[in-house]
Amino acid sequence: MKQRNTYMRQLKVKAGIFLLFFGTACAAFGQNAANAKGTKEVADSSSVKSASNLPVNWENTSSISTVTGKTIYKGSSYSPGNALYGLLPGLTVIQRSGEPGLEDPDFRIRGNGTFGNTNYPLVLVDGFEHDLNTIAVEDIESISVLKDASANLLYGGRAANGVIVVTTKRGALGKAKVSVNVMRGMQSPMGSPKFLGSADYATMYNQALASDGLPAVYTDTQIQDFRTGDPIYSPNVDWRKELVRNNAPATKANFSVTGGNNVIQYYASVGYQLIEGIYDHTAMHNGYSTNVNTGNINFRSNLDIKFTSDLKVKFDMYGQIIDKNTPVASTASIWNALNSYPSTIPIYALKDSLFGGTSVFPINPMGLINEQGYRSIHERSLIFNASAEYNLRKLVKGLVAGVRFGYDNFYTVNSAWSKTFESYTVTGKDPATGEPLLSAPFGKNTDLVYSNPSGDNQSLRLNLDGYLNYNTAIGSDQKLAAQLIYHQDKLALGGESPYYNQSLSGVVNYNMKNRYLVEMGLNYSGNEAFNKGHRFAFFPAISAGWILSNESFLKDNSVINFLKLRASTGTVGRSNLGYRFIYRDYYTGGGSYFFGTGTSATGSIIENSLANPNLTFEKSNKSEIGLESVLWKNISFSAAWFYEKRTNIVISQSNVVSSLGGVGLQNVNGGEAEKSGIELSLNIDKAFKDWGYFVGLNYTVMKSKVLYNGELPVPTGSEYNYTTGQPIGQPYGLEFVGFFQSDQDIQSSPKQQFGLVKPGDMKYRDKNNDGTVDDYDVGPIGHSTFPQSELGLVLGANYKGFDIQGVLQAQLGRDIYLGSNPYVYWPLINNGRISTYVDQSWTDANKATAKYPRLTTVSNPNNYRSSDFWFKKADFLRLRSVEIGYNLPSQVASRIKLDKVRVFVRGMNLVTMSNFTYEDPETMVGYPAMKSYNLGLNVQF
């Protein structure tokens, strides 16, 4: 049996290889086709102006938005992802952190569509799956976002969350053109909460103790001493100011050459980038730094070779080396310490030598960042793509076959040199010597010790595509194009079963009279995560377009140069559900029990959750209606309405599986969600003799809803507790009605079940009127941090040698939860501090005007829990980038043998307007996002 299978396999492989040479359309072709089909809705001046006043790719019937590398470059900081804010309708870019090396943002295409696993789209670089943020910005030719089912057809079983396609630059005919881009800037952190100084903190702390019924701890003399602030005996340390600098330098340089002749065309580039972090005092040690520094070097070489008039070959190579240096402590622990470590503990117990600390707080932030050693992360990636395309016109006119191969290797090594340090409490002043008296040390001084916390990791992705294209004309007014594309890839990570993808797509395009367009396609995709028989699925899509501007009644209209209506519908799917191989029953480790007199327990094995052999793709049915137009020659306007229903979302079966069985069942495909919205985009581009301007505006509204997620039932009267019927990611909490003003108030109100309440604590609404306030009074409040609508605006102008471009982005309809940054907004929590945001806490004296619950030194689960009191509106508008450049006049430039010299200043995140002003509304927690001022130079020769 086994031998027969091997024989069959060999036969199929031979047949396959034979086929490969005829090929079937590959992703590269598919991507070219996508570019060929995409309508550019772009904020770049050169796209709209074309000789026939038709937008490029007017034949497209699916929903694709593209932006060119030129626009991206002008808005980029140091990570390609961060250059895409506000540029593409339907693409929401969410900043997560400003930490060098980790500033890559999160993407959503048209909002959240599912509540299972992730909403992150598929990202392809030159046709194969790869991380967007490891590509050099200067190498990018264009980025397209494929949004509806028809555009995503070729990626069928991977494309439910949409697809982002990145194309890199290729050579062009002509003599070698060298381009040098250099930029240097200073980054500074945005959003810095402030905390009360030691004297004010001590006063408020005494107040908190009083409201708890406990005696005061700080005496008046102590408070007075804090005001004068002796660094050792009565310190008043502003940890953020001490350890976070306001400016950190960053440098970027790129050198590229492009050119070619009829046989070979090439694009080659080398890039370098170095970014420093904002921690201070990091150079205290010989030979290493404890700052967060990231440096990377990358190189690329893209060759197009025409062997014969019928055979075209491409070789692409890309490599990158990244070196990251970070402190040993994690980013989260550092920023929590900066926010919560008491200001009353000195940095140094003995002038500049021994660290201050107490038994409860042994590690002060100076030591946490700078005295625990460093981590060094080294990453290397190498991509090698080769493709061959053969024009089969001698066999069949209009037939082209091709094959592509990709090799993508990523290797990372993580090593740490760590140590610990001692800290001391100052217990008094020695009257004789005047030196501080110190307690016994906390912790120990050790030397650097090497460790390899996560070892070496290697991942390898092998891609193979084959394709077949056919283009023909039928009669004089009909065109037919067909493609067949085969794709397979394997991702091997150490220690896990490899990941496989395989798909076959066929698409047919029909064009009648350049007025009526139809596209039909079918994709058959497979993945290894599921059981045999459920691994493959069909994903069909159909779209149609009607070009009204080519109809007789609009053909010569002076206002409407181009008008197209399009509609599409289809199904795509995804398989990265977070569950692999759950179709098998097996035994796994269980609890342990002690037998005998020994001190080690005996382990057990138990049945794992019973298998679900039917797990399969999550499916997304997308529909769209769109309109694209070009008016008055320079204005392009497009609008789209989209709707998506997601089914087969993985949900738990705990709401139907009775516990009488004593064992759980694996999750099943059962959840459903839907989303809908509108995209609008407007571009105006005008050029005159000496000057010109362009405006690009895009606006997206996104709404989502959970239709079914298998949640457990709630008691009648508390139906608001259900997450079904609410937007995906909807936050839940209690409804705040006021502060308890007195003991009688507490007695006469519904009983709150979260802990003991006193006057000054928060009172909540008893929504189900059962006399108690508990978890069944929790309902939907506010909005999640994901916006309900997004606005992007690109403005630019040029006059003689000067040019200016700015990108604005607004996210509207979002809230932030103050409880996600408790050390700032929940005073004294976990022995933390009090920030300046805490204003007018409730006391008996100010009970009428109190704005914050009473201060307390013990844990207070009644006040510090999710309620609408802690959700604040956080819509914001940001000037993401603004760049002013000046081109040296051509006579001046040519004197130094250069074609073009342009100097520019660029600012990123310079202005933010928001209704939440205390901190940066986008990245409230952890390493802050950065604003930067940069100076740069573009030279071409």
Next chain:
Amino acid sequence: MKYFKNIGAVLLLGILFTACNFINPEEFTLRSADQVKRNFSSLGSLRVAPFSYLPTGYNTIGNSWLASASDEAEEVLVTESIQNFNIGNWNQYSNPDNVWAKNYMGIRKANDFSQMADTITWYEWKLSNPTAYNDRVFRTNMWKNEMFFLRGFFYFELIKRYGGVPLIKEKLNMARLDSIASIKRNSFSECVEYIVTQCDTAIKNLPVTQVAADYGSVTKGAALALKARTLLYAASDLFNKSGNSNPVLGYTDGNRQQRWIRAAEACKAVLDMAPATYALNNNYSALFLLGSALNKEVIFECRRGAINSFEAANYSIGFNGGRTGTCPSQNLVDAYEMKDGTAFSWSNPAQAADPYVNRDPRLAMTVVLNNATFNGRKIELWEGGKDGLPLDRASKTGYYLSKYVVQNLDLTKSQTSYHQWLNFRLAEMYLSYAEAMNEAYGPDNKSIYTLTAREAVNLVRARTGIAMPAFPLGMTADQFRTRLRNERRVELAFEDHRYWDVRRWGIGSSVLGGDIRGVKIAMVDATHFTYSPYLVETRTYNSKMDLYPIPEDEVVKSKGSLAQNPGW
């Protein structure tokens, strides 16, 4: 047309290619049921699985002892989940002691082992290695018999809380979820009979003693003790309400007398194993600090290894690392008699002035009293003392827990000590026997047995080091019952009995819904203190709480087949 033909041909060839076996996941070794069956050590691991679902004692509800939800103690922290019981904030939607799912998982693990072991013969070893064969067969059989006990234990844990529950006697086929949803609760008497038959099978085949390496395993005595306890609960007030017509909640016939006799008989079977296998230990306090040693009074224990979490939770706040935790109540302390057998009373000025002198020795062994020596120093429970109010987190009642707490552990150095929780011990069997005999025949009637109820209690009171005066002859059944219940309360304090005893005796509302008292201690001088009892809190309790509510999501999943307990 020919264009379409060409396209079609290539399409077909393409699909053929896809059939090529490219996607071939490498499946790493995962143990299947077959592999477990053939591997003796895997089978041994499978046998351990149900044990891990047994109650482990000590802090069963979060960081607190079940005792803190009865009138034995009060948990010091207001925010601990156990306080929900005391403020009445628990119901079918949220119950801190929700063990429904956990016990059914234990039942399934036991059934899984039984069904697998039934198919194992080890024949292949018979000829090749006879000694290994004998060993394997012996052990497999012993483990199979343990499963009967474990199933009985899990069902007992369920019925004492919920009343009658669905009896799942073998692994349920989870493919038919709708047939599972229609399973109904069995009647209380069916459940009791099932537990008794399971125990009977175990009793027949389990060994009497065990070797050191097997300490913690199930013996014949454990199965006998479980049967005795089950029958005692089955005869109690809670499950024998007069006029009860719902068989799920208890018995509906009037044969209560029979049940008491049966219970007495079952207890006697355990007592007959003394003094050969079991005997009362001659040191009461040492009984709860056995370390890893086996003790003749212990019938079935749960070994916990070397830990100190329990001490960290219950040492006084005055010790470094201590968190106070369980504060024994004045209610419990008042229950201890004077050394001469009379009751303690606050209205007796001599007793009120020095309440801890001349008391039942078990008081000092169970509770840390003011000025007693504990963990190397005197405990300063008076106002302003190192261990007393108003220190944050000092005991609310004026007492700390002593029973089961290992002294002399330095928590800052993370020292640990071996702990074992005694599930069944001989003294409980004497007291249960006395209770059953009293109800069946009265205090002084030994019927066909060798021991009267009174004699049984007196054996417990006469323990070396305790030597409390015997119960006198000629008490009425009611008088005996009152004194016996008090004896059970002090002998088995903090052993997770009181919480269930007051429910099954039908006095839950008054005890668990009553006042919890503590004592305020003021220091006069180094040896003189004044004691003023005061009210700590009034508990909230409703008679519906005598039986737990079935978790609501289970009722919903059963589409109403599982009837909820009344009042919930």
